[in-house]
Amino acid sequence: MTDTQPVSSEPTAPKIPRTKEKLDELASAGTLQYKLKNFASAAELYADASEIQAELNGELAPENAELLFLYGRALFKVGLQKSDVLGNRVAQEDKKQPKAPKKAKKTEEANGGTKEETVASKPFFQLTGDENWTDSEEEEEDAEGGEGGEEDDDLSTSFEIFEMARVCYEKQLQAVETANEGDKGKGKAELSPQARAIKEKLADCHGFLAEISLENERFHDAIEDARKALALQEELHPLEHENVSEAHYILSLALEMASVHKAGDEPAETEERAASNGTGKPQPDAQEIDYAMREEAAKHTELAIRSVEARLKKAETVLAGDTLSSEQKKETETLMKDKKGALEDLKTRLADLKTDPKSASLDAIDPSLFQGLVGSLLGSDTSTMKAKLEEATKSANDISGLVKTRKKEKPPVAASDASSGKRKLEVENEEANGKRVKTEDP
Structure with a gap:
């Protein structure tokens, strides 16, 4: 008797x-969709x-580098799009959707029925292990990786693809440099067009890798990647080139x-720094610069x-x-207008970087706050200070007569309590509420 295996009713894709013609067809279609901004x-x-x-x-x-670069760039765009959506639209949809009610835990009784657990039915001490894992905990884990997980996967995959493209481009560059070993030492002007094109792609790879790392904090x-991208851009282009200014900005x-971190993220604080916070211990929430x-x-x-x-x-x-x-x-004037706006932003950023962030909050205090009576007293001699205080006292309004207070009657003090010097336990609040402090057993 032969065993019969069930046949799947689902159609297989x-x-x-796996041909070169199909590869070229898919790559061309992908390039078209990218131009149409259909990045997914x-x-x-x-x-x-x-x-x-x-x-x-x-x-x-080595010949895989170009397609891998295009694939990584498209994934990077998808990750950025999802990051924007998760920050706005999805957050609003989550507010509209009601949360699913939590399932009540049930325990089996001896008669086979179930009952809902209450505080009274639970013992005071419980030892639980993996067998008590609940669906709610699994749902929480799914929720943590649900919304942001896909975005992180796109950016993480993009990072891996760019890393593969970088390795392939470096293999190409090594092969070109090996073939042109006789032309070494002639300087930057003698860089071959093929080597220049490869280095431009390498610089772009490092730039994308740096941006992904920034997105993932x-x-x-x-x-590290921003330094390599900047070194390549400076080798390939003059100072006024847009790629050079962008590389400097990304690195800055x-x-x-990276300059701001929590105290606990770095090696242990020195004794002087720990003593300066008044506690003698490092402050884990304090920021170090x-x-x-x-x-x-x-x-x-x-x-x-x-x-x-x-x-x-x-x-x-x-x-x-x-x-x-x-x-x-007209196009040049429009571009210049945009660049002038970016230049002002860079100058503002430079001023912020040259300001100590720890003292920025104190420097932001309005000096007009000190221009009143206290400010006029600072730096004055004794006679001037006395005259100004008398003038302020004369012009002050006495409002004590407008304040109505109710005097409390003092309770009589017992002789024994007064002679012993002990304070009496105050229980007026408890007696007023109908309660009495229990001082002895019945």
Whole structure:
């Protein structure tokens, strides 16, 4: 007798052919969807294409770099979109939806029935283990990873894809440099077009990796990638290039964020610092500031300002000439207006970085608060202070007659209590409420 296996009624999805033609078709479709800003659809198409590419070439083949870069960029856009949605629309929908009522725990009785647990039915002490795991705890865990989990997965996957693309680009660059070993030492101007294109993609990879780390609050990781991105951008472009100013800004942002940390996140406080807080112990909630990082952040903000100013100066020179048409001049003027706004923001940021955040709250106090009587007394001699106080006293209004108070009658003090010096236990409040303090057993 042969065993019969049940046949699944669900239709199986057709398998995508693993061919070079299908790979090119999926990649082209993904590029079209990305141009239309359909980033989720583009990411799915790039994912299928990357799967075929890995089977055809190997997972980390140098020729896989471009498609992996496109896939990572699309996933990054999807993660940012979901981050915006979760911050606004989803939060509003959650407020509208009523919370599901919690299920009452039930215990089996001896007769096979069930009863709802109450405080009276529970013993005073209970030992519980994994067998008492409830559905509510599982639901809480699902809720924690439900809304933000998918967004984190997109950004985390994007980070991994960019890392793979970076490795592939580095393999390409190594092969090009090996082939051009005889041209080494001729400087930046002799950089071959192929090597330049690879380094531009490498700089973009490090830039995206730094931004993802910033999104996930991994600030020290962001600093490492931002430094590498800046080094490549400075090698490839002059100071006034937009990529250079953006790289300086990203690095300064990462440095500023990493400079502020909780006291417990760093090595133990020194004895002097612990003694300065008055408790003799470190304060775990207190924020510590790495001023060296903050100064470096200010330095890169200054360099970003110089970059934008140089770009504006170059644009003004072009506008003064006759090389641009009227439409091109309008576009250039619009871009200059935007850059001037960004320049003002950078200058404001630089001023904030040069201000000690710990003393900013004290510096923000309005000085007019000290311009009254107390302010006039500060720095005056004794006779002047006395005269001003007398003048203020004469002009003051006495309102004590308007205040009505009710005198309390003092209870008679017993002789024994007065002679012993002990205070009597006050129980007026309890007796007024109909209650009496129990002082002895019945």
